[in-house]
Amino acid sequence: MRRQPIFPSPRGPILRIDLEKPLTVMIAERHRTIAQSLSSLVRELGNAEVVAEVNTAAAALEIGQALAPDVAIIDLELSPNCSLVSLLSDTSPETRIVVLGDRDRGTPLGLVDALASGAVGAIYRDEMSLHDLVRAVRSSSPERPVVADEAAGVLLGSYVDALSEKRRRDHSIIRALAAAVEARDSGTGQHLHRVTDLALRCMTEIDEGLARNEEIHYGFTLHDVGKIGVPDDILNKPGPLSVDEWSVMRTHPQLGARIVEPIGFSGATMGIILHHHERWDGTGYPNGLKGVEIPLAARTFAVADAYDAMTSERPYRAGMTDDDAIRIIMDERGNAFDPDIVDVFLGLYL
Ligand SMILES: [Fe+2]
Structure with a gap:
């Protein structure tokens, strides 16, 4: 019997790209x-x-x-x-x-x-x-x-x-x-590559040793691995999520941590996967950690992740301009984000 596909294949036109050389x-x-x-x-x-x-x-x-x-x-x-x-x-x-x-x-x-x-x-x-x-x-x-x-x-x-x-x-x-x-996660396109790159640039400014640590790279790369367990109709919903749908989406950090647990990653890797949606003011998820309770790499990643999410196109909305996204990040300095990390981020952009 043919195995049912777990994830539906995206349908789209076959790519036709003209390269100079065949x-x-x-x-x-x-x-x-x-x-x-x-x-x-x-x-x-x-x-x-x-x-x-x-x-x-x-x-x-x-x-x-x-x-x-x-x-x-x-x-x-x-x-x-x-x-x-x-x-x-x-x-x-x-x-x-x-x-x-x-x-x-x-x-x-x-x-x-x-x-x-x-x-x-x-x-x-x-x-x-x-x-x-x-x-x-x-x-x-x-x-x-x-x-x-x-x-x-x-x-x-x-x-x-x-x-x-x-x-x-x-x-x-x-x-x-x-x-x-x-x-x-068809909405994210090149997100992973961009956000990892940006987070590493910030991390390099903050702590060069951490930026070179491959456990940190693993964490950045696998930060959203838990989304694999979020139902497709929520993950790729062409519009804002309902309260109930958000509560499912918010399980992805813990789900991700559970998925990769058997690999035996260090605390640095697990800290990013588990805590990249915590907020500096303690109102984030999954644990409501506050300030420096949140691992440094997770705090750094959160800024890069938010910037990339805001400026990316989604099926149901256009991406924000760089200026608008930076303004929001400045507004969230000390609220969602570690103020020192926001300053480092702005140093890269302004
Ligand atoms: Fe995430």
């Missing part, structure tokens, strides 16, 4: 008919060409290394234990590897392994995932891996085991997890 794509796929369909799709992208179509791992490796295509689309079955993905990503680091799994065969851990081995996309190959395939071919990177929405649900179901077994704190898995969250 994107070169290698397709490594056992099934000739699927390879042909993929080739047609790649041609449909516009300004992209299939430079090789192979059906064995050996040929994929040899030709992949020789041609160093921009993108290699690889049938997961051709890469047992991720051998092909690992070898190709080591020897041809410029090639973005997109792995296609077969949903009916149920290979969630294979997809997790592929991402940990150097793939930047892990998606299911069926027509429902075309949008993800196009996204993976066009815009994936090690920083922004593309995980099919349906695969994201399965990945999440298995990632805790994967992490607690042998890949604790593996950067690739953490990035994949963060990408899974972002794939679901």
Whole structure:
């Protein structure tokens, strides 16, 4: 029986982006008919060409290394234990590897392994995932891996085991997890990348040691991981939330902390996930911590998060101007936010 998707796939037009140089794509796929369909799709992208179509791992490796295509689309079955993905990503680091799994065969851990081995996309190959395939071919990177929405649900179901077994704190898995969250929270788009960058810039001004601490990076990256447990109709509601819906949304810090608990992160990481919605005046959530009771990194992140949320477009509203958002942050100096951190933030912007 076909597994029901946990998260609905976003529907939208297939991206057509004109690049100056044609994107070169290698397709490594056992099934000739699927390879042909993929080739047609790649041609449909516009300004992209299939430079090789192979059906064995050996040929994929040899030709992949020789041609160093921009993108290699690889049938997961051709890469047992991720051998092909690992070898190709080591020897041809410029090639973005997109792995296609077969949903009916149920290979969630294979997809997790592929991402940990150097793939930047892990998606299911069926027509429902075309949008993800196009996204993976066009815009994936090690920083922004593309995980099919349906695969994201399965990945999440298995990632805790994967992490607690042998890949604790593996950067690739953490990035994949963060990408899974972002794939679901369609309103946030590039939020994660922007907010992490901004929070790190503030953190550098405040405490350079903390800004370099990777536990802090994990916390920034995974701050909203708990949103994975917030129902879709609340998370992506095209309008303001009701009181009841807000009470569900407000569970995401605790939910996030519970989700990542088995990984054994430090208090610094957990403090950001759990306390990034606390307020300086003690009226935030989940614990109503006040002032310096709130971890420094969480206080710093809160300012960056609020600024990015206010200036971002949402499906139901335009983003605020920088000036308006900065004015609100100034108004909240000593209310929502640590006054010293607001001063640091303003120093970056004014
Ligand atoms: Fe949050």
